[in-house]
Amino acid sequence: DARVTQTPRHKVTEMxxxxxxxxxxILGHNTVFWYRQTMMxxxxxxxxxxxxxxxxxxxxxxxxxxxxxxxxTLATLKIQPSEPRDSAVYFCASVPDxxxxxxxxxxxxxxxxx
Amino acid sequence: xxxxxxxxxxxxxxxxxxVAFNCTYSNSASQSFFWYRQDCRxxxxxxxxxxxxGNEDGRFTAQLNRASQYISLLIRDSKLSxxxxxxxxxxxxxxxxxxxxxxxFGAGTQVVVTP
Numbered sequence: 001d002a003r004v005t006q007t008p009r010h011k012v013t014e015m016x017x018x019x020x021x022x023x024x025x026i027l028g029h030n031t032v033f034w035y036r037q038t039m040m041x042x043x044x045x046x047x048x049x050x051x052x053x054x055x056x057x058x059x060x061x062x063x064x065x066x067x068x069x070x071x072x073t074l075a076t077l078k079i080q081p082s083e084p085r086d087s088a089v090y091f092c093a094s095v096p097d098x099x100x101x102x103x104x105x106x107x108x109x110x111x112x113x114x
Numbered sequence: 115x116x117x118x119x120x121x122x123x124x125x126x127x128x129x130x131x132x133v134a135f136n137c138t139y140s141n142s143a144s145q146s147f148f149w150y151r152q153d154c155r156x157x158x159x160x161x162x163x164x165x166x167x168g169n170e171d172g173r174f175t176a177q178l179n180r181a182s183q184y185i186s187l188l189i190r191d192s193k194l195s196x197x198x199x200x201x202x203x204x205x206x207x208x209x210x211x212x213x214x215x216x217x218x219f220g221a222g223t224q225v226v227v228t229p
Contacts, residue, residue, distance in 0.1 A: 033215075033216075042220075043158070043219040048216065095215060102148045102217070104160075107157050110155075
């Protein structure tokens with residue numbers, strides 16, 4: 001089965017440190033999403049890309065978060081500086097363009113900022 | 115008001131019983147609909163798409179009511195392995211719009227199947 005690969009699976013870091021999360025979408029999927037999930041807020045869309053171009057990052061705190069897609073096989077989400085309230089599970093998902101079915105999610109990065 | 119609303123549950127269901135739950139969505143122009151399943155500490159996985167005429171996939175039946183803007187999921191002959199959180203998901207945008215694909219997720223309905 002094709003899958004979305006995320007690294008690292010778990011990350012514990014101290015407040016103020018930079019965190020980088022990586023995602024390899026399924027080959028041929030040209031739309032990539034970053035979501036954050038917490039118990040309180042559920043799944044929140046942070047950013048998404050189509051054909052590597054950022055289309056919407058309105059869900060992201062701009063002062064500390066940045067998302068990029070340097071090539072078709074890699075999407076990154078960075079937090080600098082990290083804060084305890086950033087602790088959450090970050091999911092990447094991909095979907096082929098213009099197809100009317102759901103996303104495939106990666107296994108997520110569980111981030112804990114202490 | 116949230117775009118997609120679900121009863122959080124939990125729905126405690128004896129093994130072999132039937133359970134059904136709904137979700138409502140606020141955007142009447144929403145285009146497509148899905149149910150996802152999420153196990154504890156795992157990623158959401160697509161369970162089934164929801165079509166206007168209603169559709170079945172084994173023990174699972176999904177219905178869409180556009181007039182009332184709700185989606186339902188029914189699970190027959192519940193198994194212990196059906197215990198999970200079920201996420202109602204809506205694709206709000208027309209196929210060629212920028213909002214296409216920005217799926218809106220409900221907070222989930224927890225189902226606990228007991229022996």
